[in-house]
Amino acid sequence: MLFLLAAKGMLRNLFRSVLTLLGVAIAILAFTFLRTTIEAWYAGVDAASQDRLATRHKVSITLPMPRAYFEKVKDRVTGITAVTYANWVGAVDPKDERAFFANFAVDGETYFETYDEVVIPPGQLAEWRTDPTGCIVGEALAGQKGWKVGDRITLRGTIYPGDLQLTVRGIYGTKRKTFDKSTLFFHWKYLNEIADASRKDQIGFLGIRVADASQGPAIARAVDELFANSDTETLTESERAFNLSFLSMFSTVLKALDVVSVVILCIMGLILANTIAMGVRERTHEYGVLRAIGFQPRHLALLVGGEGLVMGIAGGVVGVAASLVVVNAFGKWLEDNFGQFFPYYSMSTTSVFLGLGLAAIIGLVASLVPAWSAARLEVVQALRRL
Amino acid sequence: MADPIVELRAVEKTFTRGRQPVKVLDGLDLTVEAGSFEALMGPSGSGKSTLLNLIAGLDRPTAGTLRVAGEDLGRLSEGGLADWRARNIGFVFQAFNLIPVLTAAQNVELPLVLSPLSTAQRKQHVATALRIVGLADRMDHLPRQLSGGQEQRVAIARAIATDPKIIVADEPTGDLDRHSAEEILGLFAKLNDELGKTIFMVTHDPLAAERAKVVRRMDKGKLLVA
Ligand SMILES: Nc1ncnc2c1ncn2[C@@H]1O[C@H](COP(=O)(O)OP(=O)(O)O)[C@@H](O)[C@H]1O
Numbered sequence A: 001m002l003f004l005l006a007a008k009g010m011l012r013n014l015f016r017s018v019l020t021l022l023g024v025a026i027a028i029l030a031f032t033f034l035r036t037t038i039e040a041w042y043a044g045v046d047a048a049s050q051d052r053l054a055t056r057h058k059v060s061i062t063l064p065m066p067r068a069y070f071e072k073v074k075d076r077v078t079g080i081t082a083v084t085y086a087n088w089v090g091a092v093d094p095k096d097e098r099a100f101f102a103n104f105a106v107d108g109e110t111y112f113e114t115y116d117e118v119v120i121p122p123g124q125l126a127e128w129r130t131d132p133t134g135c136i137v138g139e140a141l142a143g144q145k146g147w148k149v150g151d152r153i154t155l156r157g158t159i160y161p162g163d164l165q166l167t168v169r170g171i172y173g174t175k176r177k178t179f180d181k182s183t184l185f186f187h188w189k190y191l192n193e194i195a196d197a198s199r200k201d202q203i204g205f206l207g208i209r210v211a212d213a214s215q216g217p218a219i220a221r222a223v224d225e226l227f228a229n230s231d232t233e234t235l236t237e238s239e240r241a242f243n244l245s246f247l248s249m250f251s252t253v254l255k256a257l258d259v260v261s262v263v264i265l266c267i268m269g270l271i272l273a274n275t276i277a278m279g280v281r282e283r284t285h286e287y288g289v290l291r292a293i294g295f296q297p298r299h300l301a302l303l304v305g306g307e308g309l310v311m312g313i314a315g316g317v318v319g320v321a322a323s324l325v326v327v328n329a330f331g332k333w334l335e336d337n338f339g340q341f342f343p344y345y346s347m348s349t350t351s352v353f354l355g356l357g358l359a360a361i362i363g364l365v366a367s368l369v370p371a372w373s374a375a376r377l378e379v380v381q382a383l384r385r386l
Numbered sequence B: 001m002a003d004p005i006v007e008l009r010a011v012e013k014t015f016t017r018g019r020q021p022v023k024v025l026d027g028l029d030l031t032v033e034a035g036s037f038e039a040l041m042g043p044s045g046s047g048k049s050t051l052l053n054l055i056a057g058l059d060r061p062t063a064g065t066l067r068v069a070g071e072d073l074g075r076l077s078e079g080g081l082a083d084w085r086a087r088n089i090g091f092v093f094q095a096f097n098l099i100p101v102l103t104a105a106q107n108v109e110l111p112l113v114l115s116p117l118s119t120a121q122r123k124q125h126v127a128t129a130l131r132i133v134g135l136a137d138r139m140d141h142l143p144r145q146l147s148g149g150q151e152q153r154v155a156i157a158r159a160i161a162t163d164p165k166i167i168v169a170d171e172p173t174g175d176l177d178r179h180s181a182e183e184i185l186g187l188f189a190k191l192n193d194e195l196g197k198t199i200f201m202v203t204h205d206p207l208a209a210e211r212a213k214v215v216r217r218m219d220k221g222k223l224l225v226a
């Protein structure tokens, strides 16, 4: 009966209830959408290869190391099956400078052996190796730009001054979903040629594949000991940790998203609290009647709290359902076009339950104060208010 | 002589309006016998509703003692008082005060929710109460689908559903036309005669007072000797 009363109470002002419910739903939609985005961002990190290490400058990922480190590691460290090196170039397409895509200068001989999830038709790979200004592009990037094998393209340097004149020699796919499909690779030798004296013979990071993943930490230590007490000390980490420090360049954005998602929920909670409080104020007289008849303060608190809970859960269900639809619709598109950020863009079960749970909690919390004031009503005063 | 069901001794009630204390009830003594049908009359603002609220356990006196239905109300906690109201008091208000989203039957069932009755027993109580007020055929109507007189009869059914000893009514005919008012008063007389309910009714209406067995008058917070 109390439940019936709560339900009917909500139906009484149907328009307002529906608006409030939609508000909760949209907040939950925004929340789960942002969560999914953040999770997708880290999904690449979590799905990192277990048997790979990366070596970088100890101080910062943005500082270079001498190329000689590559040879030294290759010759002196045991237990590794492949080593390679690359530089983050950061060049842009002058036709669309704001459309970011990753580009690396890589060692033609070793890079795709170390990162063997990259699939390139053997003929194309051979072609590229023989062309000093050739490049290999991801199938998503090629599709986006309309590039085909044989096309000549120009990239404008940002970190490295000058233009890069490249010819597309191959288009790659990937065996693992987490490997970005929108990256461009070209020869490190070409970059080294056009680099000014201060940047010559420098590399950004080393990629190392180990024979036995459990030996990873020991090998990482062995690598760093090679360069200990030199001018340029190194930090070798698992690929996962390396990706994380790479992501840390974007950490401000991620943190902002995180904060925004929480702020949205807080605002929603306040709006919901206000709506519920409004309902309580309107029904003060009715609550007075219930109290006169013999209902206890806790009954009224239950009535109001129940309303908040139902609002929260209903809004949560609608919001999560909507975000499932939205995430599915945009997920594929994002994976294809922004694979470097979202290799896995789909909603996790955690997100679903987090969305539902938070919606319910918000509903409850939002109704705390109104429930408390309903329970505290003085019967005679409430009855006089009409 | 019947047992007293309501006994007030030296009851005072003071409200503070702003910073000014206003003594609304000024040392009242009152005894109501079980089975009585009493009307309380008096000018507006003389404290009638305040007195009724004290008797019904809705409010507490500033001083004095109240024994109602065998209970010293001063000893009950807030929650205990609510329980006591549920068991002993039936309320009839001037403005009917039905819950607009509930049907007649649901409104009548409302106070029974607090009792230990089973669903089937509750339904039976509801049917009986609605039959007594002559609205058995309006069970599923919402308050707004009923006339004022019918609404007040549903309110009376709600008041008697738990079979309380005392029915308190604050100007129950104040919002009704003459004909409906007569019906309601007839109903009160019947509840008093046939079911032995003690009825304590505040009213402005001399015709209503005529139906009562005892008429009391009040002025400026004091009961006048009849
Ligand atoms: N809660 C309250 N706070 C302040 N004054 C009140 C309160 N309730 C009643 N009063 C005052 O007490 C007086 C008597 O009120 P009431 O008992 O309602 O009179 P009646 O029912 O006889 O018209 C009035 O002057 C009224 O304004």
Ligand SMILES: [Mg+2]
Pocket: B048, B049, B050, B170
């Ligand atoms: Mg009054």
